[in-house]
Amino acid sequence: xxxxxxxxxxxxxxxxxxxxxxxxxxxxxAINTKEEVVLLSPTGTGKTLAFLLPIISKLxxxxxxxxxxxxxxxxxxxxxIEQVIREMGTGFxxxxxxxxRSGTHDRINMKHAPAILIGTPGRLAANxxxxxxxxxxxxxxxxxxxxxxxxxxxxxDMIEILxxxxxxxxxxxxxxxxxxxxxxxxHLKHPETINFLKDEKPLLTIQVxxxxxxxxxxxxxxxxxxxxxxxxFCNYKDSIKEVSDFLFENxxxxxxxxxxxxxxxxxxxxxxxRNGTHQILIATDLxxxxxxxxxxxxxxxxxxxxxxxxxxHRNGRTARMRKEGTAYVIQTxxxxxxxxLANEKAVVFKRKQxxxxxxxxxxxxxGGRQDKISKGDIAGLFIKEGKVSPDDVGVIExxxxxxxxxxxxxxxxxxxxxxNNTRLKKKKVRVRKI
Numbered sequence: 001x002x003x004x005x006x007x008x009x010x011x012x013x014x015x016x017x018x019x020x021x022x023x024x025x026x027x028x029x030a031i032n033t034k035e036e037v038v039l040l041s042p043t044g045t046g047k048t049l050a051f052l053l054p055i056i057s058k059l060x061x062x063x064x065x066x067x068x069x070x071x072x073x074x075x076x077x078x079x080x081i082e083q084v085i086r087e088m089g090t091g092f093x094x095x096x097x098x099x100x101r102s103g104t105h106d107r108i109n110m111k112h113a114p115a116i117l118i119g120t121p122g123r124l125a126a127n128x129x130x131x132x133x134x135x136x137x138x139x140x141x142x143x144x145x146x147x148x149x150x151x152x153x154x155x156x157d158m159i160e161i162l163x164x165x166x167x168x169x170x171x172x173x174x175x176x177x178x179x180x181x182x183x184x185x186x187h188l189k190h191p192e193t194i195n196f197l198k199d200e201k202p203l204l205t206i207q208v209x210x211x212x213x214x215x216x217x218x219x220x221x222x223x224x225x226x227x228x229x230x231x232x233f234c235n236y237k238d239s240i241k242e243v244s245d246f247l248f249e250n251x252x253x254x255x256x257x258x259x260x261x262x263x264x265x266x267x268x269x270x271x272x273x274r275n276g277t278h279q280i281l282i283a284t285d286l287x288x289x290x291x292x293x294x295x296x297x298x299x300x301x302x303x304x305x306x307x308x309x310x311x312x313h314r315n316g317r318t319a320r321m322r323k324e325g326t327a328y329v330i331q332t333x334x335x336x337x338x339x340x341l342a343n344e345k346a347v348v349f350k351r352k353q354x355x356x357x358x359x360x361x362x363x364x365x366x367g368g369r370q371d372k373i374s375k376g377d378i379a380g381l382f383i384k385e386g387k388v389s390p391d392d393v394g395v396i397e398x399x400x401x402x403x404x405x406x407x408x409x410x411x412x413x414x415x416x417x418x419x420n421n422t423r424l425k426k427k428k429v430r431v432r433k434i
Contacts, residue, residue, distance in 0.1 A: 007057045011088045017049075023196040024050040031055070031172060036191035038182070039174045043289060043316030045196065047174050048084055048144070055140055055172075056090050059115050065137035070118040071161065073148040075100060075263055076270070076291040078118045081144070085116060086369075092116060097123050100263035107132065121149055121157035128164050139169040146173045147180040148289055159185045176289065176316060177309060204319035205326045208337065208346040214302060215246050217330045220349040221300055222252065222280075227358070229273070230298035232282045233314050235305060240282050243302060247280070253358065254280035257287050268434065275395035275406030276360040288313040300328045308340045360394055361412045365403040366430040373398070373425050378405060381424055386415055404434075 008028070012020070020028065023041050027050035030037045041047050055068050072078050075098040082096040095109040097119035106123070110133045117124075117133075128135060141162075143149065149158060162185055171186065178197045182188055211217025218232070234240045237258050247254050255269035255278040270291060272278045281287065285305060296318040305311050318325025331337060331346055367373045375396040382388045382405070394406025407415060412433050420431040 005057050007090075008053045011053065011056070011090065014089050015049075015087060020049075020053075021046060023047075023194070024053070026194050026196075027051060028054045030192045030194050031170070032057075034192040035170050036188050037170075037172045038188075038191045038193045039172065040178060040194065041174075041176065041196040043176045043313065044319075047176075048081055051142055051144075051172050051174065052081075052085060052088070055116070055142070056085075056088065056092065058140070059090075059092055061092070061115075063115070063137055065113045065134045066115065066117045067137055068116045068140040068142070069124070069135075069138050069161075069165070070116065070142040070144055071121055071124060071146075071149065071158065072118060072144045073120065073152055073154070073289075074286070074291070075120060076266070077145065077289075078120060079267070080291065081118050094118070097127060099123050121154035121161065125157040125160045128161060135164060136167055138165055138167060140172070141165060141168055141170070142172045142174070143186070144174050145176070145289055146182075146186075147175045147177050150180075150183065155183070155185075158183075162186065176313065203324040204315055205324070206315075206329065206341070206344055207326055208329045208331050208341065208344045210331050210333070210346045210348050213332055214330050215243075217332070217349075218243070218246075218300065218302060219250060219354070220351050221328050221330075223352040223354045224349050225298055227279060228297040229276070229279050230281075230296055230300065231287060231293075231314075231317055232280060232300045232302050233288070233305075234282065234284060235303040237284065239303060240284065243282050247282075250354065252280065252354065254278050254282055257281055257283040257291075259284065259286050271397055271404045272362050272434075274397070275362060275404070276358050277362045277406065279358055285310055285314065288317065293317065296325060298326045298328060300330070302330060304329065304338065308338070311340070359409055360406050361409045362434050363405045363407050363412065363415065364430075364432050364434045365405065365424070366401075367424050367427045368399045368401045368403050370400050371425060371427045373403065373427070377425055378403060381419065382407070382415060386418055388415070 024046055027039050031051060031054040039047055059067050070081060078096040078098045082094055085094040093114040094116045095114040097106050099120060099122060106127060113133055209217050209221055211220060232243060234243060237260055240256060240258055244256060255273050257266055257269050273281045299314055299318050315327045378396050379393055382393050383390055388411060392408040392411055397404045416431055
């Protein structure tokens with residue numbers, strides 16, 4: 001720990017992290033000493049913290065402009081990184097910039113420039129083109145999950161951004177995929193590569209389950225898993241609807257996550273999933289990378305993806321950070337498994353009593369960070385004034401203008417009746433179940 005700065009130690013203490021893992025230590029050392037770093041490590045191993053810690057330690061508090069720019073492929077990853085930085089409590093301003101919300105929101109945020117700006121390529125490129133903020137002080141550029149941005153067709157936007165950034169001192173690229181070609185437009189000369197893709201071995205079990213059809217096999221799997229959080233991956237949005245209708249028929253609560261949903265609806269699904277209101281999320285490969293869902297016990301491939309690479313990324317949502325997890329593959333009687341699963345033995349599950357419903361519900365509160373409301377304020381309101389047991393208040397998530405609270409189902413009606421249209425801090429808030 002002698003090579004770790006005091007700033008980093010304080011942040012780790014605040015995040016309740018006892019020590020950094022070997023990948024994070026290696027990445028920190030490289031980012032502190034090299035101008036070009038390529039960080040390769042599996043999903044869920046802590047890459048975000050690995051590049052944030054050394055970046056934050058080099059920020060200049062006297063500069064009132066963006067100093068570090070982080071480009072990400074998805075809105076969800078932008079929001080996730082923004083939240084991580086806020087939880088670090090560094091005192092540096094951070095904002096996320098992405099599509100799906102009005103440009104007015106970005107303009108308000110940029111009136112007082114953040115030290116760290118996170119964003120998707122399209123929205124960032126548009127704002128740089130309009131000269132919405134000063135880019136002359138940006139010294140550090142991070143291309144997080146850069147291969148995913150390329151897959152999603154953001155090449156032109158990324159080229160435009162890199163051509164505009166003429167004051168860079170450092171470029172950091174991250175990926176969870178080995179062997180991805182770094183595009184010429186990044187202009188890397190002699191990058192230091194930190195490769196932990198081969199060394200990290202997640203405690204992942206792959207289980208092939210046979211069934212007469214996909215739906216029956218899915219129900220067999222869910223009945224054997226029990227009440228645990230996991231994702232069911234589908235290849236198509238139509239398949240998601242079919243699976244959703246099937247689970248509703250079998251009285252299994254769940255959330256949805258796909259590209260056709262409004263951003264607000266996608267974020268609400270993730271919030272409910274994280275706080276346990278829904279134990280099951282049905283998703284396309286949009287959920288395979290770049291979203292903040294910790295501690296998944298399983299994923300189910302309702303349909304196998306077209307490429308082995310996406311199979312690996314889906315599996316990366318479970319067995320994270322040295323925790324065990326299982327990836328279930330459904331094989332129907334007429335299906336042949338791809339070569340990369342040829343050695344996996346298939347089993348037949350005997351159906352059990354199904355229970356995947358939750359005791360938790362989600363409350364919406366119409367006040368957030370901009371109203372100086374903290375998680376402690378919300379917990380105190382429910383526990384002290386509402387006489388609710390701390391064990392009955394779950395995950396609390398703060399957004400800029402609203403908050404979400406996990407609460408036990410049997411308490412919802414009483415809490416809503418007691419606290420709707422009452423004051424929290426100085427703001428009169430609405431409280432309702434969503």
